[in-house]
Amino acid sequence: MPGIVSRLLRAGLVTGISDGLFACVLFAGFYDSTVTRLWQGVASTVLGRQALQGGTRTALIGVLLHFGVAFGWSAVFLLLLAGSAYLRRLVRSRSGIFKAASIYGPAIWLVMSFAVIPALVHRPPTLGARWWIQLIGHIFFVGIPIVACTAPGVSETAPDVQTAAS
Numbered sequence: 001m002p003g004i005v006s007r008l009l010r011a012g013l014v015t016g017i018s019d020g021l022f023a024c025v026l027f028a029g030f031y032d033s034t035v036t037r038l039w040q041g042v043a044s045t046v047l048g049r050q051a052l053q054g055g056t057r058t059a060l061i062g063v064l065l066h067f068g069v070a071f072g073w074s075a076v077f078l079l080l081l082a083g084s085a086y087l088r089r090l091v092r093s094r095s096g097i098f099k100a101a102s103i104y105g106p107a108i109w110l111v112m113s114f115a116v117i118p119a120l121v122h123r124p125p126t127l128g129a130r131w132w133i134q135l136i137g138h139i140f141f142v143g144i145p146i147v148a149c150t151a152p153g154v155s156e157t158a159p160d161v162q163t164a165a166s
Contacts, residue, residue, distance in 0.1 A: 003153065008078060011149035012071035015142055020066055022141040026133065039063050045120040070142075073108050077146050081154060091151035097144065100151075105143020109135050 027038040037052070039062030044051035046065065051058040081087055090096045113125045113134070125131060 004078065007150045007152075008071065008074055011074035011077070011146050012067065014149050015074060015145040016067040016070035018145045019070065019138075019141045020063070022137055026130075026137075031130070035059075039066070042066055045117060069112075073142070074146050074150065077104060078150055081150060088154050091147060091154060097147045097151055101143030101147045102139050103143075104147060105138035105140070106135050108142055109138040 023038055024035045027033040028035050036056070036059045039059035040052050040054060042062030042065050043054065043058040044062075047054070047058060047061065051061070054061075081091070087100065091100050093099075113131065118124055
């Protein structure tokens with residue numbers, strides 16, 4: 001069990017930091033916005049549009065939500081590892097981490113952008129250049145950190161992962 005907890009902690013933290021930095025660079029460097037506005041926007045998905053005027057407090061709530069999501073998707077991947085011998089073999093193979101991340105990272109973005117976020121904000125996604133950048137970025141800044149942090153040491157039978165999932 002301690003191996004599972006450490007994998008989850010590592011994956012959630014590394015993914016939250018990696019994806020958070022990616023988003024910050026995009027917003028502040030390319031989208032003519034600010035880091036504060038980015039995190040307020042994240043907070044607005046659960047707090048409503050008034051979060052956009054909430055200052056540092058709502059920006060920090062956005063950061064906490066972001067890390068919660070990173071931990072959630074890391075836990076989902078651990079459960080997938082527990083339930084799939086194929087996935088355990090894949091992540092142990094040559095370039096398997098990248099292969100799994102190339103599917104899992106974009107899958108996360110698809111679920112978030114077509115189901116989770118629209119359910120919270122009550123509007124469909126906008127499929128522009130930013131959406132596609134996020135889709136591809138999720139391979140490198142979400143998928144790879146989650147898979148790389150949870151896969152090391154996974155055996156064919158993965159008893160530590162299976163125990164945690166039961």
